[in-house]
Amino acid sequence: MIEFSVAGWSAWAPDLTTAEQWRAWAEQPWLPQGDAAPALLEVPAMQRRRIERLGRMAIQAACWCEQNGDESDIPLVFASRHGDVARSLALLQSLVGQEPMSPTAFGLSVHNAVAALYSIMRGSRSNYLALAGGAATVEAACVEAYGLLADGAPEVRVVVYEAPLPALFAGFADEPDAGFAWCWRLRRADQPGTRLGLAWEAAQAVPVRPLLPRALAAHKFLLSGDASMITTIDGQDWVWTRHG
Secondary structure (H helix, E strand, C coil): CEEEEEEEEEEEECCECCHHHHHHHHHCCCCCCCCCCCCCCCCCHHHHCCCCHHHHHHHHHHHHCCCCCCCCCCCEEEECCCCCHHHHHHHHHHHHCCCCCCHHHHHHHCCCHHHHHHHHHCCCCCCEEEECCHHHHHHHHHHHHHHHHHCCCCCEEEEEEECCCCHHHHHHCCCCCCCEEEEEEEEECCCCCEEEEEEEEECCCCCCCCCCCHHHHHHHHHHHCCCEEEEEECCEEEEEEECC
8 A cells, every 4th residue: 555645736627627616526526528628828839739639638737736946856747548549540540541641740649748748848857757557547657656755756746637539449448538637746645735545456346337537536536535435447456545
């Protein structure tokens, strides 16, 4: 079991742009829908044009979670189960059609592209990494952040972001689709904030299809005040608990 404190958070989804809206949503959750994208006014217009919707959501959440002062010693963990799969699919379709592929599109399709764009556009020199852990992507990101905290980082920002899968992959989806992004500021468990625990063990029950994307359910758990939440993934239970 690992424990950590969530010292702050930010999030963006269609029709969910303020902390008050997110807290109300956590009491009566619904699946965010629509193709809206954040304004991302923190980034100059010329640079914004390069960023697709998924990147805009992720970078917006990361920007909103920034605090005044030097954050160069705060690592960032960017986590997305599928990344910009729509851009990757477009590249593959170009290849099948024997059409030239855009080097820029390829560069922006790799899994760490969003993290790199954020680093460049915000002038951040912080250590960052990008990961995907299947259905347990959020849990993998928190374990990674815990390791960074144990290694001496004073804080770690975890940025989680997803977009709906292209229609071609809809038959493989094992959870509802939604576009959203959130960012948590994680600190050691003895620091101020919402203290959470995360444990893992052999699954005790047959998994059922979730009502929300698992990554969004984790953010709901943080906001809702629930004492615990269990997510069953690939024969393993991930047990979230709240400790004040």
